[in-house]
Structures are given as structure tokens and as C-alpha cells.
Amino acid sequence: MNEFKGSQNYVASEELMRAVNIAMVLQKPLLIKGEPGTGKTMLAEAIAAALGKKLIIWNIKSTTKAQDGLYVYDVVQRLYDSQFGGVGVDNIEKYVKLGKLGEAFTDEEQVILLIDEIDKADLEFPNDLLWELDRMEFHIPETGRTVKANHRPVVIITSNAEKELPDAFLRRCVFHYIEFPDKELMAEIVRVHFPDLDDKLLTQVLEAFYKIRQLPQIKKKPSTSEIIDWIQALVHGGVDPKRIVKEVPYLGVLLKKNEDMDALRRNWR
Amino acid sequence: MFEDFLYLLRKNGLKVSLTEWMSLMEALDKGLHGSSFTGFYHLCRCLLVKSEADFDRFDRAFLEYFRDVPFQQEVSQELLDWLDRPDVLNDYANWDEEQALKNMGLSEEEIERMLKERMEEQNEEHNGGNYWVGTHGMSTFGNSGLSPKGIRVGGQSMYKRAFRVAGERKFRDFRRDNTLDTRQFQVALRKLRQFSGLVDLPPTEFDVDNTIQDTAENGGLLKVRYKRPRENTVKVLLLMDSGGSMEYYSQLCSALFQAVSKSGHFKDLRVYYFHNCVYGRLYNDPLLMSRNSVTTDWVLSNIASDWKVIFVGDAQMAPYELMGGYYGRNNSGEGPQSGLDWLRLFRSRYQNAIWLNPSQRPQWGEYWTQTYDAIARVFPMFPLTVDGLEEGMKKLLTR
Numbered sequence: 001m002n003e004f005k006g007s008q009n010y011v012a013s014e015e016l017m018r019a020v021n022i023a024m025v026l027q028k029p030l031l032i033k034g035e036p037g038t039g040k041t042m043l044a045e046a047i048a049a050a051l052g053k054k055l056i057i058w059n060i061k062s063t064t065k066a067q068d069g070l071y072v073y074d075v076v077q078r079l080y081d082s083q084f085g086g087v088g089v090d091n092i093e094k095y096v097k098l099g100k101l102g103e104a105f106t107d108e109e110q111v112i113l114l115i116d117e118i119d120k121a122d123l124e125f126p127n128d129l130l131w132e133l134d135r136m137e138f139h140i141p142e143t144g145r146t147v148k149a150n151h152r153p154v155v156i157i158t159s160n161a162e163k164e165l166p167d168a169f170l171r172r173c174v175f176h177y178i179e180f181p182d183k184e185l186m187a188e189i190v191r192v193h194f195p196d197l198d199d200k201l202l203t204q205v206l207e208a209f210y211k212i213r214q215l216p217q218i219k220k221k222p223s224t225s226e227i228i229d230w231i232q233a234l235v236h237g238g239v240d241p242k243r244i245v246k247e248v249p250y251l252g253v254l255l256k257k258n259e260d261m262d263a264l265r266r267n268w269r
Numbered sequence: 270m271f272e273d274f275l276y277l278l279r280k281n282g283l284k285v286s287l288t289e290w291m292s293l294m295e296a297l298d299k300g301l302h303g304s305s306f307t308g309f310y311h312l313c314r315c316l317l318v319k320s321e322a323d324f325d326r327f328d329r330a331f332l333e334y335f336r337d338v339p340f341q342q343e344v345s346q347e348l349l350d351w352l353d354r355p356d357v358l359n360d361y362a363n364w365d366e367e368q369a370l371k372n373m374g375l376s377e378e379e380i381e382r383m384l385k386e387r388m389e390e391q392n393e394e395h396n397g398g399n400y401w402v403g404t405h406g407m408s409t410f411g412n413s414g415l416s417p418k419g420i421r422v423g424g425q426s427m428y429k430r431a432f433r434v435a436g437e438r439k440f441r442d443f444r445r446d447n448t449l450d451t452r453q454f455q456v457a458l459r460k461l462r463q464f465s466g467l468v469d470l471p472p473t474e475f476d477v478d479n480t481i482q483d484t485a486e487n488g489g490l491l492k493v494r495y496k497r498p499r500e501n502t503v504k505v506l507l508l509m510d511s512g513g514s515m516e517y518y519s520q521l522c523s524a525l526f527q528a529v530s531k532s533g534h535f536k537d538l539r540v541y542y543f544h545n546c547v548y549g550r551l552y553n554d555p556l557l558m559s560r561n562s563v564t565t566d567w568v569l570s571n572i573a574s575d576w577k578v579i580f581v582g583d584a585q586m587a588p589y590e591l592m593g594g595y596y597g598r599n600n601s602g603e604g605p606q607s608g609l610d611w612l613r614l615f616r617s618r619y620q621n622a623i624w625l626n627p628s629q630r631p632q633w634g635e636y637w638t639q640t641y642d643a644i645a646r647v648f649p650m651f652p653l654t655v656d657g658l659e660e661g662m663k664k665l666l667t668r
Contacts (some may be wrong), residue, residue, distance in 0.1 A: 018308065018316045022301050026292060033321060075481050170290050170319035177321040 010046030034178030037223025046116035058100035064127030110151035510582030546608030578622035
């Protein structure tokens with residue numbers, strides 16, 4: 001049986017691994033929420049790598065419609081072809097292109113399907129996908145064909161909580177909220193990225209980092225990706241570990257807003 | 270099996286449906302809880318709860334229901350007899366600070382393992398100690414004990430300190446009935462977005478796909494189709510109380526302000542400031558300088574009546590500031606004569622207006638409640654919390 005136990009490049013908390021396995025066994029989509037930068041998107045990549053399966057990513061934008069994920073019927077191309085007497089205009093199948101969901105269904109092997117940032121789309125978007133995700137099939141009326149999943153894909157959905165998702169949709173999901181990693185887990189995560197990092201430097205970095213995050217005046221709190229970049233900068237610049245907590249060098253890597261930088265300078269001691 | 274738990278969750282305001290409950294049963298059937306209590310807790314949570322805002326509610330219900338779940342291992346009758354000591358005194362004579370700290374550091378699994386070891390070793394009654402299974406002591410098992418963590422074996426729950434993961438309730442901050450803070454400001458944004466999706470518009474946008482489809486079906490004769498634009502038409506006028514008693518809520522108001530201004534999905538947004546109550550002038554910034562202000566009349570005549578008006582203020586001031594004629598009077602002697610008159614003027618011009626209040630109605634003292642109640646009679650008033658905001662948005666959308 002497939003079981004997810006984290007991967008070489010991704011440190012997952014025990015709860016998260018449990019949630020992933022629950023979703024896989026129950027064959028339900030796994031809905032992942034969490035602060036930006038807690039590695040929601042990377043999770044799907046890690047699962048795919050750990051299970052040795054292909055990953056299909058469907059990036060959701062504000063204009064994405066559910067239909068786009070199933071298939072697109074290129075009417076304009078067909079009209080165009082018909083005017084110039086192109087070959088095979090009668091064959092509608094030629095103008096039906098499968099979307100990401102369709103791709104995941106028709107793959108010969110079981111795949112991991114990542115529906116990234118589902119909350120970016122219109123409010124009704126998740127509802128439009130209920131049937132397809134439940135039954136793992138959809139119908140193309142233009143050609144009369146029904147696309148049915150050869151193997152139920154493992155569906156991972158991420159959300160930044162910009163919009164509330166409909167209840168009917170939520171009922172079908174397994175839900176996991178990625179908490180911001182605590183110091184120990186963060187140390188582990190950093191180790192994955194920098195295996196040879198100096199212990200002293202790491203302790204200092206973590207101390208400064210969590211101190212910054214705790215300042216209530218900071219509006220946009222730095223996240224995992226920022227700490228990784230910061231360490232990169234510190235190592236590259238050859239900064240003395242002793243200076244880190246006191247001076248917070250390369251602050252611009254951690255904080256992206258002027259007001260946050262000012263707030264830090266005012267409140268740092 | 271434990272259906273009561275389902276009803277307890279629902280009673281606590283969690284919308285758990287039968288679908289989810291059945292999934293939980295299926296998962297338990299498949300052994301997904303890994304036969305550990307922590308596993309069971311996580312399994313329940315990820316199947317039954319669908320928002321981090323509800324985690325705390327879930328934790329509370331879980332704690333209430335499973336708090337006194339007896340230790341499920343086989344316990345010998347002899348041990349239970351030793352432990353059946355409801356007569357022990359309720360005092361802290363055996364409290365041991367050092368042992369307490371040590372016990373705090375133990376994980377649930379460690380304690381379970383230690384308990385199993387002790388049960389094999391133990392052959393007599395032990396009370397008041399810190400090693401054996403007994404009553405009234407500092408060990409992590411037994412009952413009526415003083416250890417901050419532990420597993421209850423036999424007896425009656427006395428100090429209710431036996432730990433459960435849920436007991437930590439670390440998701441308390443995510444609850445939605447908390448007053449809004451900076452962290453929850455995205456949630457506010459989300460609420461304000463919701464109400465833009467509901468606007469109905471006439472179909473005015475050219476629909477390429479359907480036009481081509483219909484034209485093709487029409488034998489090549491052009492047949493034009495239109496669809497509804499997806500744009501939002503909500504226009505918002507935000508009026509915020511600034512200074513004085515509102516200083517306490519400045520962070521809260523700034524969070525709301527950011528949520529409204531950043532959302533960027535309103536067709537138009539205007540923000541003005543006032544102090545305590547709206548009078549003849551409205552100010553462009555919270556500093557309330559008259560050189561940076563407009564007359565309220567100008568606002569009333571230039572902002573159309575289909576705008577949604579949101580007042581933010583604590584509605585607490587000296588009664589004469591609201592009812593008296595000193596601040597509100599027009600020089601001409603016509604029009605509104607007091608702050609309350611100005612508010613009524615807004616009320617009659619704008620059909621959709623609400624008042625968000627960061628403060629609660631004062632508990633006593635007619636002095637402060639007077640203006641609070643007077644304003645609440647003019648505008649529908651909602652607390653400035655996520656739930657209150659949601660209610661307010663609903664109110665703004667009613668026609």
C-alpha cells in the first residue's frame with residue numbers, strides 16, 4: 001500500500017503525514033490551508049516524489065473556470081478551419097482539448113493532481129467541480145464521450161483562505177491546517193536545505209527569526225521561504241553569527257515592507 | 270458508537286454532516302487512527318472540521334466528551350481496589366515542584382508505556398508517591414493525583430488534570446467570535462468579498478463563444494449573444510470615528526481599514542473621518558484638520574444613495590455631543606441641529622447603512638449607554654468582530 005512518510009527534501013509534521021494517508025485511503029481530496037510560505041504547494045511535489053508518481057499541477061487564477069480543467073472546445077479554430085476547407089472539420093474530437101483534470105483522469109497510471117490556490121477563482125468554482133471530483137468522471141456533450149478516470153488520482157487542493165469555500169465542497173474533503181513550524185521543526189527544515197550549516201549560526205538565525213515573528217507591529221510576517229533566503233544571504237556574506245541577533249543584517253530579505261522595517265528598528269532590542 | 274459526540278459537536282456550532290460522520294466511521298473501520306488516542310483525535314479533526322477557525326470549538330467539544338474516558342487497557346481488580354479511595358484529602362501536601370516539571374515534559378506515549386511497566390511490577394497499594402500507580406500523589410497515573418499530566422486509572426476524576434492533546438486548545442486565537450485583530454484581517458477581507466459576488470447585473474458583455482456557437486447553428490447568420498459581466502458594482506462609503514475614546518481600538522480599526530481598502534474589488538471606495546459624531550464637516554484623514562476636510566453636505570449631495578455606508582465608532586460620547594445643538598448647528602439655522610440629526614440625515618439618504626462598533630454596550634451607567642442606544646436606534650449596529658462584520662455585510666446587501 002502507498003504510504004507517505006515525508007521525503008528527503010520535505011519535512012512534514014506527523015499530523016500532516018497522517019492527514020495525507022487518511023486522504024489517500026479514503027480516496028478523498030486533501031484540502032491544505034496555512035500561512036503563505038508553509039510549503040503547501042511543495043507538499044504535492046513531495047508526495048509525488050515519495051510515491052514515485054507523476055504530478056499534474058492545475059494553477060488556479062481569478063479567471064479560471066471549472067470547465068477549463070475538464071476540457072476546452074476550440075470553436076473558433078473549428079470555424080476558422082471550416083472556412084478554409086481544412087481537413088477533419090467534421091471530427092469534433094479534434095477540437096476538444098482536455099484540461100488538467102481531464103489529463104489526470106486519462107493518464108495510464110495513478111497521478112497526483114494538485115489544484116493550487118483554489119480560493120483565487122470565483123466563489124462558485126469549487127461547487128462546479130463537485131460531481132467531477134466525487135465520481136471522477138465527466139461528460140463531453142459535443143462529442144458524446146464520457147471521460148472516466150482510469151485510476152482515481154490523489155487530489156491535493158491548497159487554499160490561502162482568501163475566500164471561503166462552499167460547505168458542500170468542504171464536506172467531501174479531508175482538511176489539514178499547516179501550522180507555522182515551531183523552532184525544532186524549522187531547524188529540521190533548514191537542515192534539509194543547508195546540510196552543512198554551522199550550528200551556532202542556525203541557533204542565532206532561529207532566535208532572531210522567531211523574535212521578529214513575535215513582534216505584533218510586523219504586518220507581513222516572514223515565512224519559511226524568507227528564512228531560507230536569509231540564511232543564504234548570511235552564509236554568502238560571511239556574517240559573524242554573533243552579529244545576527246543584535247544587528248539583523250540583510251533585513252530586506254526577511255521583511256518586504258517599509259513600514260515593517262521601520263517598526264522593527266523602533267522595537268528591536 | 271459514540272453518536273452523542275456528533276450531537277455535541279453540532280450543539281457547539283460545528284456543521285458536521287452525516288456524510289462526514291460516515292467517512293469517520295469508514296476511516297475508523299480501516300484503522301486509520303492507528304489505534305492511538307492522538308491518532309484518533311487527528312482523524313476526527315481532519316474529517317469533521319473544515320476550517321482552522323473551528324479548531325478551538327472542536328477542541329472544547331472533544332475535551333468535554335472524551336475528558337473522562339477511562340484508561341482502556343486491562344486493569345486488574347486488585348489495582349482498582351487500591352485506587353478506589355474517594356476518602357483522600359483534597360490538599361496539596363504531596364505537591365512536588367520538581368516532579369511536576371518532570372511530568373510536564375513527558376509525552377502521552379511515554380506515560381502510557383511507563384504505566385504498562387508499573388502495572389507489571391506493582392504488587393501493593395501506593396498512595397501519595399511519585400512512582401507507583403496510586404492516589405493522591407505526584408506520579409503520572411492513578412487518580413486524585415497532583416501531577417499536571419497523567420492518565421487516570423480508576424476512582425473518580427478529581428482534579429481533571431489528566432491531559433489530552435485537545436486540552437492545550439492552541440487554536441483559540443483562530444476563533445471567529447474573537448474581536449478582529451491584525452492576524453484575522455484577511456478573514457475580514459474575505460467577508461467583504463463575499464458580498465460583491467451577489468450583485469446581479471444586466472447582461473451587457475459580448476459573449477464570443479456563444480455568439481460563434483449560435484451563429485454556426487444559425488447557418489452562418491450572425492446571432493449576437495451577451496452575458497453578465499463579472500465586475501462588482503458595490504460602492505462603499507466608510508466613515509470612521511477617530512481620536513478620543515477610539516484610541517483604544519486604533520489597531521482594530523486600522524485592521525478593518527486595511528481590509529476594506531486593500532480588497533480593491535469595490536467599484537468605488539471613499540473614506541472619511543469624524544470625531545465622536547458626524548457634524549457639518551468630514552475629514553480626509555484621521556488627524557481631523559479642517560484644512561483637509563469637506564462639508565458633510567457636499568458628501569451627502571455627491572455620493573449617490575446606492576452607496577453602502579459603513580460607520581465605525583464606539584458610539585460613546587457625552588450626551589450633549591450627540592443631542593445638543595452646540596456642535597451640530599448650521600449657521601443658517603436650518604437643517605440638522607444636532608449630531609443625531611446629521612445621523613438621521615444619513616439614514617434617510619442611504620438605504621444601506623450600518624454601524625460597526627468595536628466596543629460593547631457599556632455594562633452600567635446611563636451616561637454612556639444613552640448615546641450608544643440612541644445611535645443603535647438609528648442604524649443597525651454590529652460588533653466589530655468577524656461574525657459581526659459578516660452579519661453587517663448581509664444587512665448591507667438587503668434591499
